[in-house]
Amino acid sequence: MKVATRFSHSIPKLVCPDGEDGLLISTKFLNKILRVDQENMTMTVQSGVTLKQLISEAAKAGLVLPYTPYWWGLTIGGLIGTGAHGSTLWGLGSSVHDYIVQLLIITAAEAVNNYAKVRTLENGNPELNAARVSLGVLGVVSQVTLKLQPVFKRSITLSERNDSNLGDEAATFGRQHEFADFTWYPSQRKVVYRIDDRVPANTPGNGLNDFLGFRATSSLVLAILRTSEEIQESTNDAGGKCSSAKLTTSTLKFGAYGFSNNGFAFTGYPVVGFHNRVQASGTCLDSLEDARITACPWDSRVKGLFFHQTTFSISLSKIKGFIEDVQRLVALEPRALCVLDLYNGILMSKDPMSPRLFEDFLEEVEQLAFFKYGALPHWGKNRNVAFIGAINKYKNADKFLKVKQSYDQLGLFSSEWTDQILGLKDGLIIVKEGCALEGLCICSEDIHCAPKNGFFCRPGKIYKDARVCTHLSSR
Numbered sequence: 001m002k003v004a005t006r007f008s009h010s011i012p013k014l015v016c017p018d019g020e021d022g023l024l025i026s027t028k029f030l031n032k033i034l035r036v037d038q039e040n041m042t043m044t045v046q047s048g049v050t051l052k053q054l055i056s057e058a059a060k061a062g063l064v065l066p067y068t069p070y071w072w073g074l075t076i077g078g079l080i081g082t083g084a085h086g087s088t089l090w091g092l093g094s095s096v097h098d099y100i101v102q103l104l105i106i107t108a109a110e111a112v113n114n115y116a117k118v119r120t121l122e123n124g125n126p127e128l129n130a131a132r133v134s135l136g137v138l139g140v141v142s143q144v145t146l147k148l149q150p151v152f153k154r155s156i157t158l159s160e161r162n163d164s165n166l167g168d169e170a171a172t173f174g175r176q177h178e179f180a181d182f183t184w185y186p187s188q189r190k191v192v193y194r195i196d197d198r199v200p201a202n203t204p205g206n207g208l209n210d211f212l213g214f215r216a217t218s219s220l221v222l223a224i225l226r227t228s229e230e231i232q233e234s235t236n237d238a239g240g241k242c243s244s245a246k247l248t249t250s251t252l253k254f255g256a257y258g259f260s261n262n263g264f265a266f267t268g269y270p271v272v273g274f275h276n277r278v279q280a281s282g283t284c285l286d287s288l289e290d291a292r293i294t295a296c297p298w299d300s301r302v303k304g305l306f307f308h309q310t311t312f313s314i315s316l317s318k319i320k321g322f323i324e325d326v327q328r329l330v331a332l333e334p335r336a337l338c339v340l341d342l343y344n345g346i347l348m349s350k351d352p353m354s355p356r357l358f359e360d361f362l363e364e365v366e367q368l369a370f371f372k373y374g375a376l377p378h379w380g381k382n383r384n385v386a387f388i389g390a391i392n393k394y395k396n397a398d399k400f401l402k403v404k405q406s407y408d409q410l411g412l413f414s415s416e417w418t419d420q421i422l423g424l425k426d427g428l429i430i431v432k433e434g435c436a437l438e439g440l441c442i443c444s445e446d447i448h449c450a451p452k453n454g455f456f457c458r459p460g461k462i463y464k465d466a467r468v469c470t471h472l473s474s475r
């Protein structure tokens with residue numbers, strides 16, 4: 001049994017019940033804003049309310065949620081369930097679940113209790129900490145109360161620099177600006193820093209963020225992009241892939257990433273605007289029902305972009321080492337990581353047995369992050385490899401599992417896969433032919449790669465403990 005949302009935007013199998021006869025409980029109609037308390041600056045919503053709805057309804061009351069994901073096509077239940085976040089090192093933190101003050105969760109119960117128990121968890125109740133990021137395994141979150149702030153303005157400047165000092169700057173930059181983030185294009189040796197702070201409400205500007213990557217895009221253009229990438233992959237056209245990556249990043253840059261200073265035109269940085277207009281976007285959600293002539297770029301109903309995201313957090317004390325290791329990899333083969341510049345993701349092959357271009361480099365970055373630097377996975381993204389031992393990285397994991405045991409003794413909301421990622425069952429790693437290519441295993445034998453295509457299991461180039469599928473004849 002699983003809770004399903006109208007979007008199901010998580011990448012891993014979190015939302016899949018076991019087998020063919022599982023049950024899905026939809027939150028599609030749990031879509032009401034229940035209360036806006038202006039005095040206490042809180043808002044109570046049902047869990048199927050979307051981030052977009054929350055932002056616009058809160059703004060009508062002069063309130064905002066300070067840190068949220070950048071894409072607003074997510075439900076509150078889904079995004080807190082996976083620990084989704086925006087970007088800040090300030091305040092309580094960057095995750096939406098940090099701002100929950102009350103949550104209602106419905107768990108299974110015996111027949112005498114009509115099979116359901118409603119629990120109201122308030123701030124201060126240790127069980128609320130388990131329910132904040134429940135991964136959907138505790139029960140159904142039906143409503144959430146969030147602490148908001150009075151609406152404020154921000155001033156945003158995106159500034160491109162080379163990445164030679166990124167190792168040092170990464171740790172300090174986030175402390176200097178409240179909404180700091182940076183997008184790193186390692187193969188181009190460039191970083192786009194987002195210098196982003198609150199400014200007084202009377203600062204002129206009515207900026208808008210309509211991120212280019214979240215706009216309705218022509219299905220024809222998407223199909224051309226996808227086909228050309230598939231051709232570059234199948235012909236080992238590393239140069240072509242890097243040219244496409246440069247075209248993508250320069251299109252973003254010259255389109256000011258979708259920012260405008262007044263809702264229409266971009267006249268230059270800084271873009272000053274109200275928080276509710278600049279934090280998140282996603283106009284492709286509202287694109288016309290135009291027989292899918294346009295779509296969100298990743299819409300699986302059209303031949304659109306097809307990628308998975310390896311997404312993690314590394315503690316600030318270790319980030320320099322990680323960045324420098326990736327820079328060393330790029331120095332060995334500058335074209336290896338162009339795919340990251342292309343769409344902050346990694347191409348998924350339709351044929352799981354066919355390796356990706358620079359498979360070895362991509363696997364090494366993944367293993368560097370999760371095993372050398374102890375990164376924590378984003379629960380709504382990643383491949384199985386990222387979840388190996390993940391639960392042991394959380395000091396309160398046992399407390400979470402105790403709450404799970406008491407809320408759902410029969411494991412009704414668990415699947416084999418959620419038990420595996422929580423360390424309750426073996427089998428997360430699936431060892432079979434080609435398993436490393438799909439992120440189902442770390443290779444230990446050549447057969448886990450694609451020896452017929454020239455890919456063999458070898459140590460990493462920088463991180464010698466890594467085991468990655470390496471193409472031997474061409475390099």
Ligand SMILES: Cc1cc2nc3c(=O)[nH]c(=O)nc-3n(C[C@H](O)[C@H](O)[C@H](O)COP(=O)(O)OP(=O)(O)OC[C@H]3O[C@@H](n4cnc5c(N)ncnc54)[C@H](O)[C@@H]3O)c2cc1C
Nearest residue numbers: 008009010047069070071075077078081084085136141380
């Ligand atoms: C284009 C795009 C941009 C993104 N940007 C960001 C970003 O900026 N930052 C970030 O952190 N993440 C980002 N994500 C990832 C996203 O936040 C997560 O994948 C999120 O979990 C998806 O929310 P959803 O509503 O689609 O939930 P789903 O994927 O449908 O569900 C996620 C999990 O929560 C459970 N669940 C859902 N509702 C409930 C409920 N009411 N009660 C109990 N369990 C429930 C489900 O069973 C499932 O296990 C992005 C994803 C996409 C596709």
